[in-house]
Amino acid sequence: MTEFAVIMLSTILVNNFVLVQFLGLCPFMGVSNKLETAIGMGGATTFVLTLASIASYLVNTWVLMPLGLEYLRTIAFILVIAVVVQFAKMFIEKTSPLLYRVLGVFLPLITTNCAVLGVALQNTSHAHNFVESSLYGFGAALGFSLVLVLFSAMRERLAAADVPVPFQGAAIGMITAGLMSLAFMGFGGLV
């Protein structure tokens, strides 16, 4: 039980995928302009990431390893992720047409979110078992959603700030993300 708690704490805070490992920065910068889209994106990414890490674990263990095709891992995982994203897209379109419209182009872009592939590949390199893999994916997604939502609330405030012209927009966003990453270093050693 403790090891599961350690995995969750590690992926959410200590080894946060965005602010410590610098994966998934494109949606982090791209979808963080408004809080409501950020919450939607966080939910969608959580769904996709958890499912993708489970699916890629199964593909790796039951298809690639028995057939000795480990060198195809990256391509196989990308395929798995694309399928899961397509599934999530259809799911959201049916359940919440509004969120589907709000997320727009960013939903298919989860496919190219490097955090999703990063989680799948790290699961194999850490030799996680089934439960650990799914928890790792879920924790990574929760950490991603947490910083995305907090960052979007902060960017809504920054939009009204008197930022010097050369630093407006993405530049001050990157500086803010850097300062946040600095603050996240304080979690070092917690696990």
Next chain:
Amino acid sequence: MALMRISSPHATGPNRTTQVMLTVCLATLPGLMALVWHFGPGPLINVLLASIFALALEALALKLRKRPIGFYLRDGSALVTGILLGLALPPYVPWWLIFVGVFFAIVIAKHLYGGLGYNPFNPAMVGYVVLLISFPLPMTQWVLPAELTQQTPTLIETLLGLAQGTQGLPDGITGATPLDAFRQNTGELVLDVYAQSPVLAAGQWAGAGFEWVNLGFLLGGALLLQQRIFTWHAPVGMLATLLLLSALFYDGGSSNSAGSPWLHLLSGGTMLGAFFIVTDPVTSTTSTKGRLIFGAGVGLLVFCIRTWGNYPDAVAFAVLLMNFAAPFIDYYTTPRTYGHTKPRKATEKSE
């Protein structure tokens, strides 16, 4: 009698921002005096240098941004940032370290965001964290309080320290702080840690020197509270959470103990953080409920990082992390306007 038409505001008085900032500067005096009494002239030089650098860099940033320099310099906010960073730094650090810290505080954390009122992170704490991560060695070497050394460094030695850092000081003058002693504790009873660590053995509750410095900041904070510079919510939220958690994990002073509540409340940067950093009106939350949550979050993070993390003290990290969460907390603690129902969340769509 001709009645003149006068429009609001009717209350006249000195510039409120200037007045608040200068009161905060004065309220740091008890803590600063305790620091100088126990650690020699180093902290005073830190504060003076940091203030001069802060004012100079503020003027430079304002000039680059083509803003009226005199008007913004007089609001005193740069002075407060400089003083707070100077108080947080260990005594006898080299001068360039202070300069780098103040540069990140004033230019990066404040003016890139548009200056006073827009900065999302507390400038002094940004400067401190940048220094702590970039220069861990000089930032973690505290000189021993006067109770443990024959004499505190003289003015000459202080100036030598400015040029060379703590390497320029005589040997045996730096040592572990009370929080360091607990950080390095490997399975000793609390009583034994107190007996073995010279700085804890020489003190009353939380280490010689450090406890009086914290009591000094507590006195200054109480004065600010009495002057209604800030409300009680954020400091009480932080101190109550820290007290509760340290009491829970005190464990009767066993070898697993995280230290007594007195140790946590009266050592490190606890009181400076609680009354001078967490109460920053710009970077904390705005509603009273939000401030309680903000303070409690800082207290929780301080305790967790101190007890289980890599860093012996965590006030700066905890404040930055909660600064990061502050806009989100504000979003969900918007008070109800009198005569209206609870406002709808922006995340609930009307369609």
